[in-house]
Amino acid sequence: xxxxxxxxxxxxxxxxxxxxxxxxxxxxxxxxxxxxxxxxxxxxxxxxxxxxxxxxxxxxxxxxxxxxxxxxxxxxxxxxxxxxxxxxxxxxxxxxxxxxxxxxxxxxxxxxxxxxxxxxxxxxxxxxxxxxxxxxxxxxxxxxxxxxxxxxxxxxxxxxxxxxxxxxxxxxxxxxxxxxxxxxxxxxxxxxxxxxxxxxxxxxxxxxxxxxxxxxxxxxxxxxxxxxx
Amino acid sequence: xxxxxxxxxxxxxxxxxxxxxxxxxxxxxxxxxxxxxxxxxxxxxxxxxxxxxxxxxxxxxxxxxxxxxxxxxxxxxxxxxxxxxxxxxxxxxxxxxxxxxxxxxxxxxxxxxxxxxxxxxxxxxxxxxxxxxxxxxxxxxxxxxxxxxxxxxxxxxxxxxxxxxxxxxxxxxxxxxxxxxxxxxxxxxxxxxxxxxxxxxxxxxxxxxxxxxxxxxxxxxxxxxxxxxxxxxxxxxxxxxxxxxxxxxxxxxxxxxxxxxxxxxxxxxxxxxxxxxxxxxxxxxxxxxxxxxxxxxxxxxxxxxxxxxxxxxxxxxxxxxxxxxxxxxxxxxxxxxxxxxxxxxxxxxxxxxxxx
Numbered sequence: 001x002x003x004x005x006x007x008x009x010x011x012x013x014x015x016x017x018x019x020x021x022x023x024x025x026x027x028x029x030x031x032x033x034x035x036x037x038x039x040x041x042x043x044x045x046x047x048x049x050x051x052x053x054x055x056x057x058x059x060x061x062x063x064x065x066x067x068x069x070x071x072x073x074x075x076x077x078x079x080x081x082x083x084x085x086x087x088x089x090x091x092x093x094x095x096x097x098x099x100x101x102x103x104x105x106x107x108x109x110x111x112x113x114x115x116x117x118x119x120x121x122x123x124x125x126x127x128x129x130x131x132x133x134x135x136x137x138x139x140x141x142x143x144x145x146x147x148x149x150x151x152x153x154x155x156x157x158x159x160x161x162x163x164x165x166x167x168x169x170x171x172x173x174x175x176x177x178x179x180x181x182x183x184x185x186x187x188x189x190x191x192x193x194x195x196x197x198x199x200x201x202x203x204x205x206x207x208x209x210x211x212x213x214x215x216x217x218x219x220x221x222x223x224x225x226x227x228x229x
Numbered sequence: 230x231x232x233x234x235x236x237x238x239x240x241x242x243x244x245x246x247x248x249x250x251x252x253x254x255x256x257x258x259x260x261x262x263x264x265x266x267x268x269x270x271x272x273x274x275x276x277x278x279x280x281x282x283x284x285x286x287x288x289x290x291x292x293x294x295x296x297x298x299x300x301x302x303x304x305x306x307x308x309x310x311x312x313x314x315x316x317x318x319x320x321x322x323x324x325x326x327x328x329x330x331x332x333x334x335x336x337x338x339x340x341x342x343x344x345x346x347x348x349x350x351x352x353x354x355x356x357x358x359x360x361x362x363x364x365x366x367x368x369x370x371x372x373x374x375x376x377x378x379x380x381x382x383x384x385x386x387x388x389x390x391x392x393x394x395x396x397x398x399x400x401x402x403x404x405x406x407x408x409x410x411x412x413x414x415x416x417x418x419x420x421x422x423x424x425x426x427x428x429x430x431x432x433x434x435x436x437x438x439x440x441x442x443x444x445x446x447x448x449x450x451x452x453x454x455x456x457x458x459x460x461x462x463x464x465x466x467x468x469x470x471x472x473x474x475x476x477x478x479x480x481x482x483x484x485x486x487x488x489x490x491x492x493x494x495x496x497x498x499x500x501x502x503x504x505x506x507x508x509x510x511x512x513x514x515x516x517x518x519x520x521x522x523x524x525x526x527x528x529x530x531x532x533x534x535x536x537x538x539x540x541x542x543x544x545x546x547x548x549x550x551x552x553x554x555x556x557x558x559x560x561x562x563x564x565x566x567x568x569x570x571x572x573x574x575x576x577x578x579x580x581x582x583x584x585x
Contacts, residue, residue, distance in 0.1 A: 123310070123314055124314065124316060126278055126301075126308075126310075127308070127310065127314045127316070128302075128316075128327070129278070129300075129301040129302045130276060130278075130301060130302075130306060130307065130308035130328075130375070130384075131302075131327050131328030131331060131374065131375075131378060132302050132303075132328055132331035132332055132378060133302055133327075133331060134300075134302050137302075137331070138302075141327075142316060145318045146316075146317070146318055
């Protein structure tokens, strides 16, 4: 029986970490303004936006992957547009995986940040306004530092959730080594090939990783509870 | 004379603010009224935290009118909230410096050391976690933080109401000092008449989002047609000066327009200004000077107005000398027994004087 990780397995691990890092960074950029708007807006269609953001929590990843494939494929509107602009189409590329992962993990990034913004309330921002801070200044000097635990939670959840994704990747990215073959797909391949030893190494590593992530999360949560008093 | 003029309309589901008043651009103006009368909403409109219809002029500056709405962070004001609302992620010093660092150096008229010294914050300034301060300490830091923006108008929203009575006693002297030493006009929201009587110069009386009366404190307190005249602690506020000390009997004589009042010996020098408050329920009336009374404060007065409360009591507005006003609350029966009428000369017997 083979032992340890083969070079192609290591490549899958590396690709997975890269995908999760890029996805988390992009998600921070998208989720922060979205969470701010959801926390502060009083508009009627806020509920619709909130439902859309939460949708990936309930629909099966394969469904999300399927629609993305249709949308970004050669006959989909996005795919057609990209072809017309002379760009490479997204399915079966790393970039395509990033798009899928961002959508798939969006609620995991938005909700902790939104909760943190809502917990701060309006008062500290009003205080800052009476102390001459303009809107951006208030955001960076008051809202952001006070919401830090929410951002940490969002990062950890988005990262971990991307590491564990399978359905979207399979539908959208297939199985190209070094481009779209991430950990979960590699495990699936090993099991298909009855290479249980190699599958164990990767799967066991995933379990350990997930445990450590959750442990970290609860420590952050604990500190948060203490900080809030 | 430079003035503050405000007019706001703000319809809300449960109540509507429709207030208009002007106040002098100096001294402390109290916005006074029962809970839910809109005084905090009015203060928030002045700060620009609520966007109401209307206009607001602070001396020569226009903060709001039909065309203008200066956003809160561009209004040179200081705001002290009911709860101190210190930033929990900043140290005490960083809290104090938050607004100070955000105004141009040329506009800084108050120095950090000055505020630390004045509010007794020296031992607190290096504390990292403002949550560990006591309620009174937190409110002192909040007042200092607001003052350090060198405001042209200081807004205080019941800064004492969240404090216990010990912390209140700790803060009040600072507010009085503020009154005496700083030239910043202050708007002070309160629902406690004793606080208002102690601190304010001008009084804006609110009820259900409307201004019932606005004027000099002693003048508004001397109006029998307003609901405050029926408060249990209704009374007149009198500005006096220490005129005489009598160490033998441990008494001090306070001189006011039209007479004087004897109170327990004060340790302030002659000529020192003292604000006194005489509650209506502590003033009884006689038609002749009693020569066998134990009450030492007997003032000759003239009845200006009588108004009964619809039950057993009558409020009486008295003139002591030409300008000094005094309130008395007697029973309706006493009024009839003594046959009191407007214009009559009476003797006001002051049973108790509260010094502010």
